[in-house]
Amino acid sequence: MNVSLDTARALVAKDLAAVEKKMQKAVGNAYEPLTEALQLLIRSGGKRVRPMLTLLAGRFYPPDEPQKLISLAAAIEALHTSTLVHDDVIDGALLRRGKSTLNAVWTPSSTIMAGDFFFARAAGLVAKTEHPRVIKLFARTLDVIVDGELRQAFSARDWSQPKESYYERIYGKTAALFELATRAPAALGDAPAAHEEALRRFGYHLGMAFQIVDDILDFTADEKTLGKPAGSDLRAGIITLPVYFYIQRPERRQQIVDMIESHPTGDPIVDEVVTIIRNSDAIEQAHDEARAFVNRALDDLANLPAIPARAALADVARYVVERTF
Amino acid sequence: MNVSLDTARALVAKDLAAVEKKMQKAVGNAYEPLTEALQLLIRSGGKRVRPMLTLLAGRFYPPDEPQKLISLAAAIEALHTSTLVHDDVIDGALLRRGKSTLNAVWTPSSTIMAGDFFFARAAGLVAKTEHPRVIKLFARTLDVIVDGELRQAFSARDWSQPKESYYERIYGKTAALFELATRAPAALGDAPAAHEEALRRFGYHLGMAFQIVDDILDFTADEKTLGKPAGSDLRAGIITLPVYFYIQRPERRQQIVDMIESHPTGDPIVDEVVTIIRNSDAIEQAHDEARAFVNRALDDLANLPAIPARAALADVARYVVERTF
Numbered sequence: 001m002n003v004s005l006d007t008a009r010a011l012v013a014k015d016l017a018a019v020e021k022k023m024q025k026a027v028g029n030a031y032e033p034l035t036e037a038l039q040l041l042i043r044s045g046g047k048r049v050r051p052m053l054t055l056l057a058g059r060f061y062p063p064d065e066p067q068k069l070i071s072l073a074a075a076i077e078a079l080h081t082s083t084l085v086h087d088d089v090i091d092g093a094l095l096r097r098g099k100s101t102l103n104a105v106w107t108p109s110s111t112i113m114a115g116d117f118f119f120a121r122a123a124g125l126v127a128k129t130e131h132p133r134v135i136k137l138f139a140r141t142l143d144v145i146v147d148g149e150l151r152q153a154f155s156a157r158d159w160s161q162p163k164e165s166y167y168e169r170i171y172g173k174t175a176a177l178f179e180l181a182t183r184a185p186a187a188l189g190d191a192p193a194a195h196e197e198a199l200r201r202f203g204y205h206l207g208m209a210f211q212i213v214d215d216i217l218d219f220t221a222d223e224k225t226l227g228k229p230a231g232s233d234l235r236a237g238i239i240t241l242p243v244y245f246y247i248q249r250p251e252r253r254q255q256i257v258d259m260i261e262s263h264p265t266g267d268p269i270v271d272e273v274v275t276i277i278r279n280s281d282a283i284e285q286a287h288d289e290a291r292a293f294v295n296r297a298l299d300d301l302a303n304l305p306a307i308p309a310r311a312a313l314a315d316v317a318r319y320v321v322e323r324t325f
Numbered sequence: 326m327n328v329s330l331d332t333a334r335a336l337v338a339k340d341l342a343a344v345e346k347k348m349q350k351a352v353g354n355a356y357e358p359l360t361e362a363l364q365l366l367i368r369s370g371g372k373r374v375r376p377m378l379t380l381l382a383g384r385f386y387p388p389d390e391p392q393k394l395i396s397l398a399a400a401i402e403a404l405h406t407s408t409l410v411h412d413d414v415i416d417g418a419l420l421r422r423g424k425s426t427l428n429a430v431w432t433p434s435s436t437i438m439a440g441d442f443f444f445a446r447a448a449g450l451v452a453k454t455e456h457p458r459v460i461k462l463f464a465r466t467l468d469v470i471v472d473g474e475l476r477q478a479f480s481a482r483d484w485s486q487p488k489e490s491y492y493e494r495i496y497g498k499t500a501a502l503f504e505l506a507t508r509a510p511a512a513l514g515d516a517p518a519a520h521e522e523a524l525r526r527f528g529y530h531l532g533m534a535f536q537i538v539d540d541i542l543d544f545t546a547d548e549k550t551l552g553k554p555a556g557s558d559l560r561a562g563i564i565t566l567p568v569y570f571y572i573q574r575p576e577r578r579q580q581i582v583d584m585i586e587s588h589p590t591g592d593p594i595v596d597e598v599v600t601i602i603r604n605s606d607a608i609e610q611a612h613d614e615a616r617a618f619v620n621r622a623l624d625d626l627a628n629l630p631a632i633p634a635r636a637a638l639a640d641v642a643r644y645v646v647e648r649t650f
Binding site: 030031033034083086089090108109110112113114116117119120121123124126127128130131132135136138139140142143145146147149150151153154 | 355408441449451468471476
């Protein structure tokens with residue numbers, strides 16, 4: 001299924017390369033060990049789904065200066081990557097995508113500063129758009145992201161939380177930035193309000209689906225693919241959608257809570273819980289929700305002009321629910 | 326000498342109250358424990374020198390909408406306060422201004438997130454100016470601040486560093502934000518370039534003096550006033566100006582290095598080093614440099630229109646070198 005993402009990527013390949021260059025340059029010209037560490041971090045980066053969305057969404061109403069769209073896409077991916085730096089300190093994670101985190105090499109203090117620095121440069125990139133509303137949307141998104149992280153931290157081990165809490169959290173964790181990635185280019189290109197709204201909704205629905213699938217893969221993918229032990233959220237007491245569905249039956253809830261609460265995270269019994277959930281109907285229930293979100297995202301696209309970027313965005317949406325890593 | 330700051334404060338008292346309100350509001354409407362903690366942090370805040378400078382500097386060329394200057398001043402003080410949150414995590418500080426830090430009450434992880442959140446709201450405040458150049462200056466300043474913090478962390482215990490390293494570090498630590506505080510209002514009010522430059526230089530020189538005096542007070546003020554043990558930077562191996570001057574004589578350097586390097590920070594021998602430096606001529610040498618910076622700041626003011634705010638800025642400058650806490 002990876003093929004479909006390739007088609008979308010090909011459509012904006014030149015711009016994606018420019019985004020990559022811009023991110024590398026953005027962390028340059030600083031204290032040398034810091035620049036080196038952050039450039040390495042950027043090079044080891046992920047699938048670039050967010051900047052791809054920004055570049056595709058920017059095709060509907062291109063800004064007066066094409067460089068502004070590149071800066072925006074680089075700002076969004078830089079914001080994403082900089083939040084990962086602090087996340088790794090917060091989680092004490094030494095591995096991400098199977099590679100050493102900055103946190104594993106530097107002291108926690110230096111890593112906090114490196115995250116701050118990277119964020120500062122992301123803010124510098126978005127300032128380059130010189131578009132007050134885009135800058136405001138960016139600031140507001142950062143706000144939602146951190147709010148989501150805090151809610152996640154404070155809601156851990158609350159086994160009776162409603163499904164809405166989960167949705168609120170993954171909005172902050174993922175969907176808010178997806179929403180920004182598809183909406184901000186419309187704002188930058190002064191798109192008609194209805195088209196900006198369609199792109200915003202598309203990004204929102206896609207982001208929700210993306211995080212649900214991530215949370216499913218945390219149970220179904222193997223440790224090598226994940227680059228970390230399966231069920232890591234559950235180990236930290238974070239209730240994701242598969243867990244939520246599994247514990248809806250009271251006797252199951254009691255079983256899971258007892259097993260998790262009375263054993264340390266590294267205990268083999270926790271692996272057993274992960275296996276139980278992996279083999280349960282909760283996975284398919286969660287997948288149904290992800291598919292429903294993607295269908296809503298595809299509906300949102302119907303309101304937009306039928307340019308090649310629209311078909312590519314649909315490909316990205318389909319990829320998101322079918323991906324296996 | 327505190328009287329002179331009172332005169333300046335009185336000139337912008339109404340605006341300062343609006344800044345306070347705006348900061349309180351900026352951290353509102355979030356996850357409740359977070360809002361409470363940050364509102365408490367803001368209430369326990371310092372002398373408000375930075376927003377005072379912004380409001381006074383804004384009197385030369387007021388922006389079209391007065392609220393934009395209030396937002397800018399609130400953004401600058403919010404940025405200052407949010408950097409303190411991460412500083413406290415980084416230093417492991419449990420006290421600041423004699424009061425418990427957020428870090429002393431919350432987990433380090435939650436405190437990192439709280440700092441991120443506060444910073445996001447600061448970015449939201451500066452976005453309200455809707456002035457692309459002001460927003461860019463703000464982003465660039467954050468960048469310089471974090472760069473300075475990293476340089477400080479990595480230059481610790483380098484006993485042979487040149488005086489320029491110290492100046493570079495305190496530019497990042499303090500003067501960059503003072504520079505922003507006096508320059509950004511000029512940019513916001515579309516002041517003539519020469520006047521923006523005069524205000525920038527004034528802020529820069531004043532900020533340098535301010536930090537030198539802070540570093541002197543770290544030796545001369547008592548623990549109760551400081552809210553932390555005297556000589557705390559030296560204990561962490563950070564070489565400030567009094568230390569720099571003291572160790573210029575090779576035999577003194579050897580003595581200090583031996584005493585510091587071979588004893589833990591809490592050791593009584595470190596108190597002895599603090600006393601040696603406090604009673605040496607290094608304090609007066611550092612004070613001379615602070616006075617020289619303030620004189621340059623006062624010279625910068627001569628290039629600006631003679632309005633009441635100019636006299637008030639001069640008062641603030643004189644206060645900065647004479648203050649005893």
